[in-house]
Amino acid sequence: MNIALYDGNNDDLKKLEECLRTQVGYEHDIETFNRGTELLDTISRNQKEFDIHFLSIETNKLSGLKIAEEIRKVDLTALIIFLSDDAEQMSNVFEFHAFDYLIKPVTVEIMESTFQRAKKYLNGNQSYIEFSFKKEKFLLPMDEIVYVTKSGRIAFIHTKNEVYKSYLTMFEILNKLNDERFIRVHGSYVINLDYVARIVKDEVFLCAPGQRGSANETSISISRRFKDDFQLSVEHLKIGEGR
Structure with missing residues (x-):
């Protein structure tokens, strides 16, 4: 803080x-x-x-x-x-x-x-996240964020309809997404559990509700480092295999 x-x-x-x-x-x-x-x-x-x-x-x-x-x-x-x-x-x-x-x-x-x-x-x-990129301010509802990924200095915030950029660090991202729905599954990925369509071994598939299907899904690998925490979050929110 x-x-x-x-x-x-x-x-x-x-x-x-x-x-x-x-x-x-x-x-x-x-x-x-x-x-x-x-x-x-x-x-x-x-x-x-x-x-x-x-x-x-x-x-x-x-x-x-x-x-x-x-x-x-x-x-x-x-x-x-x-x-x-x-x-x-x-x-x-x-x-x-x-x-x-x-x-x-x-x-x-x-x-x-x-x-x-x-x-x-x-x-x-806090039900939204505020951030900036190149002096432009953004205010996004948290429930619209599907996942966030880091590539170099840039954080890509993926929503249902758009992708936003920010210079937020992973530490800052996790602090701002202070909600049990968001979990880190990889060194470079934080996902919103509300968008989990299914889990297959060490892979989680995300998509918007009602849009399940390979064409609409995003696949993200679950790294060994974060697998245990991810499983605990899945069990807590009752997200099952093949959901």
């Missing part, structure tokens, strides 16, 4: 990072910014995607509200959590679909509650 922290006050920024780090350890990637332009440049120029943004509203630099406005132009799914000394600012954040509004100083207990809710939301309610 990628997390961005923005506050124009360096002392407040350090305290916020320490508070958050007690909850997430070093399991997640946390980046801090005391300049809003730096955060926005990281998103646009480096095509960096954050799952959660903590944005301080009152600074003498670029306003957290303005930053949120710019973020929403390119990212519709990230959670935005505002921080403020002033509860009256709360009425200004609804248009940005804010996940939470925290009053400073933020305690460890409040941070724990907020982060756990955010983590639960991301893990349980």
